[in-house]
Amino acid sequence: MKKKKNWIASLLILAVFGTNTLMTEAAVVTDQTPPPMPTVNKLTNKSFTISGIAEADSMVYVKRNSTYYLKKAADKKGNYSIPIPQQKKQTVLEVYAVDHSNNKSLPRKVIVQNQPKLKKRILNVPIVKQMPELPRGCEVTSLTMLLKYTGIKANKMTLAKQVKKDPAKLVRKNGKIYFGHPNYGFVGNMYTFNKPGWGVFNKPIEALAEKYKPNRIKNLTGKPFETILSYVSAGHPVWIINTSWFSRVPNSYWQTWYTSHGTVRITYKEHSVVITGYDSKYVYFNDPLDGTKNKKRPIKSFVEGWKQFGSQAISYY
Known part of the structure; x- marks a missing residue:
């Protein structure tokens, strides 16, 4: 009788383990269904986002000209929105989704459409004065204005402390000027004209x-x-460096500095402003030095001065 009970118990154990094995095998069957092709909203050369709908919680990938560009997860409803810089018209983008089982959707091919630049645009960028605290702080003050326009609580004095500095001291020797290089940090003293400095x-x-x-x-x-005006046309101001004349400065005002990073051509007729608008004749900008909002200068001369400093410009997307 005891042997019969043991035999029955053994059968029960086998039955239980057999059932669990079958359940385990069923559980490991993976999803092999690819997600649907994402939708993509209208995309032009003035757009700053790629957006649309993909499978919920999937990862949305973007290729540009057949090369990986960026990615971002869709939310629980499948919505996605990916910030991008402005793209040139006719740029080819491919958008596809990958789900949690690593299934990949078919790619959605998108060609960036052309949207003509507005004939006139003037933005309402808050004005911030560099004086009296920052006699040489036009660059960080202009950045403060740009950041404030985006909704960031930027402070010019905080930015003045945070910007990278070039520690080189001004030395004049054998007819040569040795100082810092502005591509590697702020050169000299930003807070007073009584000490050497530049920008x-x-x-x-x-x-x-x-x-x-x-x-x-x-x-x-x-x-x-x-391209600079294209960003402004789309509603984004642009930080730039120009001459303080907002026009071409003659060679007689320029000098060569010798730095630990090589030589650099410099003129003290340098200034930084934020471009806030344009029309057919003028460029408009916020000038941190005199506190003028939407000051205007003729486009042709303004661009000549801008190009003398290497066409420097920064914006955001």
């Missing part, structure tokens, strides 16, 4: 702006001025 170029300003808008800053240095 800073776009790279340290870009790095500082990135701290406030991570992965959303666009360095437009070297781009055509039409």
Whole structure:
């Protein structure tokens, strides 16, 4: 009788384990159904986002000209919105989704459409004065205005402390001038004209702006001025460096500095402002030095001065 009970118990154990094994095997069957092709809202050369609907909680990928560009997860309803810099018209983008089982949707091909630049645009960018605290702080004050326009509570004095500095001291020797390089940090003293100082170029300003808008800053240095106006047309002001005359400065005002990073051509006729608008004849900008909002200068002369400093410009997306 005892042997019979043991035999029955053994059968019960086998039955239980057999059932669990079958259940386990059924549980590991993975989803192999690809998600639907994402939708993409209208995309033009004035757009700053790619958006649409994909499978809920999937990862949305974007390729540009057949190369990986960026990605972002869709929310629980399938909505996605990915910030991007402005794209050139006719740029080809492919958008696809990948679900949690690593199934990939078919790609949605999108061609960036052309949207003509507005004939006139003037933005309401808050004015911030650099004086009296920052006699040489036009670059960080102009950045303050740009950041404030985006809704960030930026402070010019905080930015003045945070911007990278070039520690080089001014030395004049054998007819040569040795000082810092503005592409590597602010040169000299920003707070008083009683000590040597100059300013800073776009790279340290870009790095500082990135701290406030991570992965959303666009360095437009070297781009055509039409690109600068395209950003303004789309509602984004642009930080730039120009001559303080807002026109071409003769060679007699320029000098060569010798720095630990090589030589650099410098004129003290340098200034930074924020471009806030344009029309057919004029460029409009906020001038931190005199506190004038939407000051205007003829486009042709303004661009000539801007190009003398290497067409430096920064905006955001």
